[in-house]
Amino acid sequence: MELKLLFEDLVIDQTINKDCETICEGGEVDERYLKLVDGCNTIDGDLVIYNWTAVPNYVEHLSSIRRINGSLRITNTTNLGNFDYFSNLEEVGVVASDSDYRPAIEVIGNEELTSLVLPHLRNVFSVHTSTVIIIKENPQLGMKKAEAERFYEAAHGRKYVVLEYKDTTTFIDELLENKILFSAVLFFLLLLLIFIVMGLVVTRRKTKHRLVLPQPPYILGKRSRFVLESLVKFRKYWSMIHWSGVGTIANLCGVTRFKTLHVGVAIHSASLVCTAIHLTELLVGNVFDRLRLDADVNVLVMNNETFLNAHMLPLGANGSLPRFDHGLIVERIKALMSKNICVLIGNEKHPDCVIRDLPTELQQEHTYKYAGDQYSFILKKIKPLAQHTSGYEYMVKISPNATPKVKGGMDKNPPKEMRRIVRLYYYRWDNRNTPDVFEELLQLSRLCEPGKTICISNRRKEVFSMIHMIYTYIYVLKEVIGLKDAFQLHTEKCNGSVIDRTEMLLVMAIVMEWAYQTYTVPDKLVKKHTEWCHSYSIMNMFMNEKKNVMVSQQLHQKMNVYGIVWSPVLLLDALIRELLSQLGRDSQI
Known part of the structure; x- marks a missing residue:
């Protein structure tokens, strides 16, 4: 991180050695910080997104972060829309005393935040408070049940999470989440379709070979x-x-x-x-x-x-x-x-x-x-x-x-x-x-x-x-x-x-x-x-x-x-x- 402060255009390539980890300091995220955080795997300290009125440049650099040794706070922003830039974040944990007894993840008061996507999040903890995730007062935030369930699992229980959202789950989403149920329903529908087709064929054959008169031609084009x-x-x-x-x-x-x-x-x-x-x-x-x-x-x-x-x-x-x-x-x-x-x-x-x-x-x-x-x-x-x-x-x-x-x-x-x-x-x-x-x-x-x-x-x-x-x-x-x-x-x-x-x-x-x-x-x-x-x-x-x-x-x-x-x-x-x-x-x- 010190090298990056001295040389802002410095690029750190760690594709050859996967075990080598780049650690960057936390702080308030702005455009300058985003330029520095490119390639960082671990953030040491709190990562704060505050008072954004628009998504700044270089926000895609957040996708390299896999761990935050501190808290993640997204508060009082506008125009975030679909926030999916933490695509590789796996762990957020508060262990130091300087986090002021905050939860590990705090997302509050974001007026136009429509979705928060953390697909690989698996572990969230805080040693100072029992509530480790607070997501509330985001009026447009929508979330599917499967996404909400991911937060509960990462916090190791529903009792450690405060979560407010609009449920956007569809019937197809529920089927896809439960693959066994989806397979059973699909198999049942396939069988039903086969029986319907066979029934129509048999009925047509029976009608064709039965002594019946067709309906009078009173429905005309x-x-x-x-x-x-x-x-x-x-x-x-x-x-x-x-x-x-x-x-x-x-x-x-x-x-x-x-x-x-x-x-x-x-x-x-x-x-x-x-x-x-x-x-x-x-x-x-x-x-x-x-x-x-x-x-x-x-x-x-x-x-x-x-x-x-x-x-x-x-x-x-x-x-x-x-x-x-x-x-x-x-x-x-x-x-x-x-x-x-x-x-x-x-x-x-x-x-x-x-x-x-x-x-x-x-x-x-x-x-x-x-x-x-x-x-x-x-x-x-x-x-x-x-x-x-x-x-x-x-x-x-x-x-x-x-x-x-x-x-x-x-x-x-x-x-x-x-x-x-x-x-x-x-x-x-x-x-x-x-x-x-x-x-x-x-x-x-x-x-x-x-x-x-x-x-x-x-x-x-x-x-x-x-x-x-x-x-x-x-x-x-x-x-x-x-x-x-x-x-x-x-x-x-x-x-x-x-x-x-x-x-x-x-x-x-x-x-x-x-x-x-x-x-x-x-x-x-x-x-x-x-x-x-x-x-x-x-x-x-x-x-x-x-x-x-x-x-x-x-x-x-x-x-x-x-x-x-x-x-x-x-x-x-x-x-x-x-x-x-x-x-x-x-x-x-």
Whole structure:
């Protein structure tokens, strides 16, 4: 220290001999003292930091100090902030009588001291007082529990320490301090994550292989809502004529002997059928526009190749099968077996109306044989899924045909019998009843995954394919398609014929209900939307109750002779007259 006082620029290098120790005298720490203390390992005397208003230069020289034979006092300072310059200090001890019975470490009244870091402190003592560490009245001092515990251990007990601080310990700090606990918690979280992932995988597999219907697609993204709204805005929806006075139209039609209710129902029904007829004429056009229409459809097909190639719902061939045509029945069985999921649509209680002799009771078995092939169906499970939908699970044993390999003998290694589970979703759709619950049709549409599903039915597969097409454009592809284009595209690529007018209205009603359930109806169309749905509900209920009342084919032909389209008023008048005339022939009225 005397050499340093004489030669302030003297540098003491002790890196070669670790056992050689440099001892410096204590004192009040300022910039000059800090220059002298560089390289000192031991301070002999009290080290006092007092009245600092800022951290002086060369304060990093304190990091070489490992021992103080006296007290360390840091008092009445400002702007210290994070004080971590005693990074190698290990021991502070008061043994001489000139320390005035002070504690070994005293940190008091430092207004902006935020932290005091002494990471290697292991021994603090004072022979003159029982309290060896006092750290208090430092309003911004924060400390983690582990740092406070280091002071307690260095003083050899909590009773020798006065320590005031803000606890800044976090949950992660506590875990890191207790490594065993941290390891246990980490291991537990890892196990929990593995179980969650395994549970999700198992649940997904079970759901995938269970007889369940997915949730209806009532939660739509922004793009899907836009596509659905564009369909709702289709102007042909709103082309119906709504009459404010039932008596006026009754007089116009010359009707006086029918009850007002029946006239009103006839008006609603005729108005909706009028809409469907105009829509049909809009789609198929008249005989003079067919060449132009064909060219338009070719362009339409090219523009929608993504849907046609990847998302068009496959349909089983044929309609209602002859009872004893085993070849056609087996072809339908093969179509059923070609996909993971099969949607059957029939008009009776059980699916054997679509595939003859299909087992409908548990453990019942039936074998289909044709041209050497055998398909044995055993019903394993029946589960009601919704009002009109049931799930059927079959175990199917497939015995392929063993063809002769040489004349007079059979193949030595014939194909082995295969077994697989087949799941059918049977939707009951009566011939003369139009569905009044649209949610199931949307759920079945969502069930149909691209390339994994086929629909087989005697009659209604075309309209279901149309519903699935609308669903796909809205929910899956999220691409805008006009209702006119949708009907034309489906007619061109499904079975070449327009679905009937009641089915057209059903498709339109499903779009309307979907828009209502997803709050997609534009504000300016809410009233018209309500009127449309009300009229459809009345017509649907009326037509389901009066199955003998229908718009005759003769009237259809009269309405479109030589491609001439009637005006809406004449159409409505003719339709109302026919419906009311049929009501008049009903003996119950």
